[in-house]
Amino acid sequence: MNGRTVRWPSLVIVAAIVAAMVALSFHPQGWAQQTPAGRVLVLKGATLIDGTGQPPVPNAVVVIEGDKVLAAGGAQTRYPADATVVELGGKFIIPGLVDSHVHYQKWLGELLLNQGVTTVISMQARDSYGAAYYRESQRAGNRVPRLYDPGDRLSISPSMTRDQVRAAVREWLQAGPEFAKAPIHNDEVRQQYQWMAEDVHGAGLAMIGHAENCRDSAEAGLDVLEHLWGCAVSLMTPEEVENFQKGEYLHWGLFLKEGGRMDSLIREIIQGGTVYINPTLLYEFGSQAKMAAEFEKATFDVYRDPALMTYYPENLADGLMSKFQTARSYSTKYGTQVRVSRLSEDERRRSQEAYRGAGTFVKRWVELGGKVIGGVDTPSIGTAGLAAHFEMAMLVESGLTPLQALQSFGVWGTEMITARRNPARQAPVGVLREGSYADLVVLTANPLQDIANTRTIERVMKGGEFVTLGYTASYASGPDRLVRTTPFILEPEISAIVPHRVTEGSPAFEMTVDGEGFLPDSVVLVDDVAVPTTFVDIRTLKAKIPASVVAQPIPDRFVLSTNPYQRVGVYGDRTLKITVLTGPPDGGTSNSVSLKVLAKWLEEEGGR
Numbered sequence: 170m171n172g173r174t175v176r177w178p179s180l181v182i183v184a185a186i187v188a189a190m191v192a193l194s195f196h197p198q199g200w201a202q203q204t205p206a207g208r209v210l211v212l213k214g215a216t217l218i219d220g221t222g223q224p225p226v227p228n229a230v231v232v233i234e235g236d237k238v239l240a241a242g243g244a245q246t247r248y249p250a251d252a253t254v255v256e257l258g259g260k261f262i263i264p265g266l267v268d269s270h271v272h273y274q275k276w277l278g279e280l281l282l283n284q285g286v287t288t289v290i291s292m293q294a295r296d297s298y299g300a301a302y303y304r305e306s307q308r309a310g311n312r313v314p315r316l317y318d319p320g321d322r323l324s325i326s327p328s329m330t331r332d333q334v335r336a337a338v339r340e341w342l343q344a345g346p347e348f349a350k351a352p353i354h355n356d357e358v359r360q361q362y363q364w365m366a367e368d369v370h371g372a373g374l375a376m377i378g379h380a381e382n383c384r385d386s387a388e389a390g391l392d393v394l395e396h397l398w399g400c401a402v403s404l405m406t407p408e409e410v411e412n413f414q415k416g417e418y419l420h421w422g423l424f425l426k427e428g429g430r431m432d433s434l435i436r437e438i439i440q441g442g443t444v445y446i447n448p449t450l451l452y453e454f455g456s457q458a459k460m461a462a463e464f465e466k467a468t469f470d471v472y473r474d475p476a477l478m479t480y481y482p483e484n485l486a487d488g489l490m491s492k493f494q495t496a497r498s499y500s501t502k503y504g505t506q507v508r509v510s511r512l513s514e515d516e517r518r519r520s521q522e523a524y525r526g527a528g529t530f531v532k533r534w535v536e537l538g539g540k541v542i543g544g545v546d547t548p549s550i551g552t553a554g555l556a557a558h559f560e561m562a563m564l565v566e567s568g569l570t571p572l573q574a575l576q577s578f579g580v581w582g583t584e585m586i587t588a589r590r591n592p593a594r595q596a597p598v599g600v601l602r603e604g605s606y607a608d609l610v611v612l613t614a615n616p617l618q619d620i621a622n623t624r625t626i627e628r629v630m631k632g633g634e635f636v637t638l639g640y641t642a643s644y645a646s647g648p649d650r651l652v653r654t655t656p657f658i659l660e661p662e663i664s665a666i667v668p669h670r671v672t673e674g675s676p677a678f679e680m681t682v683d684g685e686g687f688l689p690d691s692v693v694l695v696d697d698v699a700v701p702t703t704f705v706d707i708r709t710l711k712a713k714i715p716a717s718v719v720a721q722p723i724p725d726r727f728v729l730s731t732n733p734y735q736r737v738g739v740y741g742d743r744t745l746k747i748t749v750l751t752g753p754p755d756g757g758t759s760n761s762v763s764l765k766v767l768a769k770w771l772e773e774e775g776g777r
Contacts, residue, residue, distance in 0.1 A: 209234050210633060211248045212609075214258035217241060218617065220579040220600040222572065225617060231262060233607040236309045236632035241601045261615055263575060263623070265608030265631065267599045268557050269582035270395070270447055270544020273298065274652075276480055276645035277553045278313035280471075283638055284554025285623070287608040287631045288598045290544065290585060291318040292350050292377075309632025312644070315598060315608070317586050320344030323369075324352055325361040334361055338368035347586045351378030354386040366390025375589045377447070377542075384434060387443035393542055393585055394438075394446045397453070397527055401425050403434055416501035419516060422453070422523025425530045432533060439539045445585065447542040448531050450524075450563040452550045452655075453497050456509050457524040459566060460621070464559050465493035467624070468552050476640035480647040487754035488654035489552055496520050497656075504688065504707040505656040511689040511704075528567025535569060542585060543577035549655040558624050571620040607633040653755060660757035661686040661749045670765040673722040673743075682710040682749060684759065691751045695764075699750070710749065714764075718745060722768040742767050 210233045217229030219241055230246035232239040240246050265287025271277070273291035275298055281289060295303050295318050306316040321344040325334060341349075349369045354362050366389060369376055380386035380399035387394065394400065401421035402410055413421060425431065455461060472478060472486045495506045503511075512520065535541060541564065545556040561574040569577070576599075583596035598606050609630045614622035629636040663684040671678065682693055689704040693712035703711040722743045743766040749759040 209239070209249050209252035211252045211254045212257055212262065212611075213254050214256050215260040215262045215611065216615070217601065218261065218263045218572070218575065219602060220264040220576060221602065222576060222580075225261075228258075229262065231601060231607075231609070233633045236607055236634075238601055238603060238605050238607050240603055257611060259613075260627065261612040261622075262601070263610050263612060263616060264579050264599050264601050264605075265610055265629070266543075266557055266578045266623075267582040268544055268547070268554070268578065269542045269585055270449065270546050271553065272546070272548065273316060273318075274548065274648060275302065275313075276647050277548055279640055279644045280477065280481070280552070281314045281554040282312065282629055282631065282636050283626075283640070284557065285610040285626050285629050286314055286554045286557055287610075287629065288315040288317070288583070290348070290582065291316050293318060294322050295320055295344060307632075309634045312636070314631070315606070317347040319348055319350040320346030323349050323365070325358050325365055327357045327361065329361050331364055334364040335368055338365060338372070342372055346374060348374050349376040349378075351376040351391060353379045353381060354389055354391060355381045356385075359385075359389060362389045370589055373589050373591045375585055377445075377585060383438060387438045387441055392443055392445060392588065394443065395449070397422075397425070397446070397448050397530060400434065400446075400530060404430055413499070416499060419498060419500050419503075419519050420453075420523035421499060422526045423519060425523075425526030427526075427529045427533070431530060432537065435530075435534055435537050435539065439534075439537060444539050444588075445542050445581070446531070446534055446539060447544050448527065448564075449544065449546050449550065449560075450527060450531070450567065451556055451560050452546055454520075454524040454527065454563070455551070455559065456493050456496050457520055458559070458563050460559070460562055461493045463621075464562075465490065467555060467559075468493070471552055471555055474640050476642040476644075479642040480645045482648055482652050484754055485548065485652050485654065486552075488657065491754055492551075492654065501708075502706050504686070506658070507689060528563075531564065532568030535573060540581040540584070541569070541573070541577040542582050543574070543579075544582065546655070548652060549657075555624075558621075561623060562620050565620045571617045574620055575616065575623070606631075658688065658751055658755035659686055661688075661691055661751050661759040663747065663749060663759050663762045666747055666762050666764060668764075669762070670767060671719050672767050673719060673769055675716065675719050677716045678714055680712045680714050680747075680764070682712060682747070683708060684710075684749065686751070686759075687749065688751050688756070691749050691756075694746075694748045694750055694758075696746050697748070719743075719764075719766045722766045 212231040215229055217226040226243050228244045231241045232248045266285045267288040268286050269290040271289045271291055273289050273293050303316050305311050306313045321341055323341045366376060375392040377393035377395060378391055379395050380391060382402050383394050383400040384403040398421045401424040404424050468490055494508055496509050496512060498505060498507050531541060543560060545551050545560050547553040547556055551559060557578055561578060564574040564577060565571055579599035580596055583599040587594050587596050598608055601609060607630060610626055611628040612622060613625040613627050616622040661684060663682060665683045667681045685708060687707050687710050691710060692699045693702045693710055695718055701713040705711060744763040746761045747764050748761045
């Protein structure tokens with residue numbers, strides 16, 4: 170035998186192991202690598218999916234020294250006789266996952282690692298967590314994923330000259346960025362954007378960013394296209410773009426139609442040098458996925474952990490749970506989102522059609538030579554870490570192979586920090602090969618047979634050390650400001666009610682409430698009591714006001730009496746507080762507008 174063997178514990182000692190892990194959960198570094206410093210660790214017997222795109226290797230041997238992989242291959246791979254060997258027969262090893270679109274905050278680290286995400290490409294400026302934290306993220310024993318970020322914010326304006334853009338990029342480079350998080354490209358900054366791209370590329374770095382129009386942004390030098398709506402805009406006619414901006418379409422995905430125009434656009438962009446897209450399918454279509462109900466249950470199970478919820482924002486958990494019941498909208502009828510149950514049959518069909526169109530675009534992108542950057546846009550889009558597994562499932566549902574989905578959350582994603590380097594260099598993460606970091610995930614089931622098996626996590630390794638799975642109540646203090654889902658629902662706002670005054674004793678009547686931010690679930694309240702409400706559109710509600718609430722003109726809440734039972738009302742009229750409530754997890758209660766109930770005698774004398 171080559172070296173000593175460490176086998177998984179038998180069932181008779183599981184209880185002891187669990188007890189030890191509970192104790193260690195208060196000291197995350199307690200689950201240290203069993204191998205002394207400088208010794209070699211060997212993972213043996215599993216099926217290796219190395220992330221390079223090569224076929225899986227059965228009965229593999231992965232040789233690790235320190236935080237790096239010395240060798241990874243078949244059963245004949247050699248290793249030192251005194252190496253520590255961990256037998257993993259029947260298991261599957263994949264590279265640690267790389268989420269390439271995270272707005273990282275310190276309280277996310279433990280959650281990401283528990284879901285097998287060992288590397289994060291952060292969209293945040295480094296000052297949001299600090300340079301020391303950033304450096305320490307590379308250390309194996311540190312209970313956070315590896316971080317790669319843009320260093321600082323890079324900004325341009327329409328008035329900048331060539332020299333000013335060059336100076337701005339030069340100053341930005343002082344922060345030591347790994348890539349550029351580019352500002353939004355549009356016609357106003359077209360020239361400045363091109364200058365910026367020239368200088369960023371000249372420094373050997375790639376740019377990722379939003380695009381109002383994919384074709385124009387790619388032509389200007391954007392390397393990674395975030396989201397897909399700009400690509401839909403590229404396929405619209407000028408009239409359709411104008412109508413889309415007016416909110417006349419349920420979803421932009423309806424313009425991603427399979428055929429020659431789509432393929433022509435994709436070829437043009439890829440041949441121009443923009444090879445990468447970050448589609449964020451979960452963001453737009455999570456409730457449309459076939460596995461939406463399973464996603465919702467898995468999310469709920471994560472949030473049941475009491476240690477995690479000591480620091481994880483409860484409002485965010487509630488909001489992310491609700492996303493699986495909510496469809497994205499771009500129409501003036503519904504605003505930014507609407508409960509799926511509120512959609513008509515035709516609207517549900519069109520939402521599904523939009524999802525299929527987006528999936529087809531992603532599939533054709535890869536078939537025509539492009540690559541997908543796997544990133545979810547957490548924490549406001551999905552549960553950090555877990556959402557990466559959902560996104561992979563949606564990529565497969567769209568037509569990618571499970572191996573391609575793994576590569577999107579692996580080597581393809583890391584190319585964002587290597588693609589423009591001169592000289593070229595291999596990605597240090599997202600793959601398992603000689604010289605890469607020993608970041609990996611041990612699974613109990615084959616992800617190439619079913620991509621959902623990426624969630625059958627048995628162990629996670631970062632930098633050659635196994636991570637303690639589970640959550641620690643003292644891990645973080647939570648966010649220092651409110652974190653909400655994207656999109657989130659603001660409190661509604663009332664601008665007017667019709668009628669705004671009625672006479673005492675009037676029969677039941679219908680009130681029209683005008684304002685902004687109304688949803689199909691919004692309810693009109695009369696003195697904080699809900700009344701039957703009909704949603705018309707995001708600016709209009711209809712409410713049925715019962716006769717009982719306007720039966721008398723008193724008591725007037727603005728005319729006070731020393732005796733609360735005294736029926737004051739000689740001069741005062743009763744006023745009813747009208748508000749609109751949009752229920753949780755976001756939304757809230759609107760401003761109030763008063764409905765005046767006039768006394769009959771005042772009405773007969775001409776009112777006031």
